[in-house]
Amino acid sequence: MHRFMELKGKVILITGANTGIGRVTAEKLAQRGARVILACRSKEKTQPVVDAIKASGGDAEFVPLDLADLDSVRAAAELVLQKDEPLHVLINNAGLAGLRGQTKQGFELIFGTNHLGHFLLTELLLPRLRNSAPARIVNVSSGSHYQAKGIDFGALKERTKTVTSMAEYEVSKLANVLFTKELARGRAGEGVTSYALHPGMVASDAWREIPWPVRPIMKLFMITNEEGAETTLHCAASDEAGKEDGLFYDKKKVREPNKLAHDEALAKELWDKSVEWTRASPVVV
Ligand SMILES: NC(=O)c1ccc[n+]([C@@H]2O[C@H](COP(=O)([O-])OP(=O)(O)OC[C@H]3O[C@@H](n4cnc5c(N)ncnc54)[C@H](OP(=O)(O)O)[C@@H]3O)[C@@H](O)[C@H]2O)c1
Numbered sequence: 001m002h003r004f005m006e007l008k009g010k011v012i013l014i015t016g017a018n019t020g021i022g023r024v025t026a027e028k029l030a031q032r033g034a035r036v037i038l039a040c041r042s043k044e045k046t047q048p049v050v051d052a053i054k055a056s057g058g059d060a061e062f063v064p065l066d067l068a069d070l071d072s073v074r075a076a077a078e079l080v081l082q083k084d085e086p087l088h089v090l091i092n093n094a095g096l097a098g099l100r101g102q103t104k105q106g107f108e109l110i111f112g113t114n115h116l117g118h119f120l121l122t123e124l125l126l127p128r129l130r131n132s133a134p135a136r137i138v139n140v141s142s143g144s145h146y147q148a149k150g151i152d153f154g155a156l157k158e159r160t161k162t163v164t165s166m167a168e169y170e171v172s173k174l175a176n177v178l179f180t181k182e183l184a185r186g187r188a189g190e191g192v193t194s195y196a197l198h199p200g201m202v203a204s205d206a207w208r209e210i211p212w213p214v215r216p217i218m219k220l221f222m223i224t225n226e227e228g229a230e231t232t233l234h235c236a237a238s239d240e241a242g243k244e245d246g247l248f249y250d251k252k253k254v255r256e257p258n259k260l261a262h263d264e265a266l267a268k269e270l271w272d273k274s275v276e277w278t279r280a281s282p283v284v285v
Pocket residue numbers: 015016017018019020021022039040041042045065066067068069093094095096097113140141142143144198199200201202203204205206207
């Protein structure tokens with residue numbers, strides 16, 4: 001077990017914290033004294049988690065966030081920035097798999113949710129993270145990113161092409177790793193370190209689109225949400241990870257990512273396109 005930094009007085013925002021890995025991450029960080037902001041798309045699903053954290057003596061708050069709608073991302077960031085408090089850790093945990101479609105602004109659904117929404121959220125919250133340094137950005141990626149063969153930028157502005165949306169998921173998770181690397185190349189700024197990780201194969205709600213009886217059988221071979229949250233907690237709060245920047249983690253250890261993750265030109269192209277695609281009406285706070 002690695003040593004954790006002192007979390008009393010720390011403010012940590014976690015996306016998709018109403019269930020699965022994100023929920024456990026929020027609960028564990030709150031237990032250790034952090035104030036946690038749960039940025040999620042459903043108040044109905046999130047309020048019971050906020051209430052449970054508060055009932056155990058923790059400090060938690062719900063902020064509405066739909067990552068598939070860039071206006072909602074701007075509104076969520078604005079709400080956070082209006083608070084007169086620091087932001088020490090941003091955990092981009094929410095993720096979508098197994099569905100097809102387009103986001104509100106017309107981007108491929110899985111990429112738009114898993115990468116583009118988080119890109120804009122991070123960009124808008126970066127000034128607050130910098131002012132709160134030392135600060136961290138944790139991007140929950142996946143081992144699936146190893147399967148990605150590259151990024152077809154044209155496809156990212158269209159409806160999901162494949163039937164299972166697995167190929168799109170792999171690209172979105174490679175984007176999480178490229179984004180992390182690019183943040184660490186000086187984009188995040190002084191005192192802000194970035195991390196990407198694979199949580200393991202976790203028996204969370206992520207498999208909701210897999211039909212019965214395959215789903216319960218698959219879940220028998222997976223780790224629990226508690227175990228799945230460990231690598232996120234390591235990146236977000238361990239003293240050891242605090243000394244590292246721009247790396248990929250699996251089972252709380254640094255692991256070599258897909259070799260495409262080292263492609264600086266690809267990372268820059270993804271960054272530039274993400275800026276262009278999220279720039280439409282920048283929020284002013
Ligand atoms: N489970 C695994 O084996 C596994 C493996 C590798 C990587 N991961 C990654 O781990 C992360 C957490 O996944 P999980 O396993 O805990 O899955 P989960 O139980 O399905 O939780 C996913 C979370 O993301 C939220 N979300 C989805 N679309 C959203 C949107 N448009 N706006 C805001 N929030 C949205 C969900 O909200 P709702 O509840 O409202 O839908 C939920 O809170 C994801 O990034 C996933 O890709 C998981």
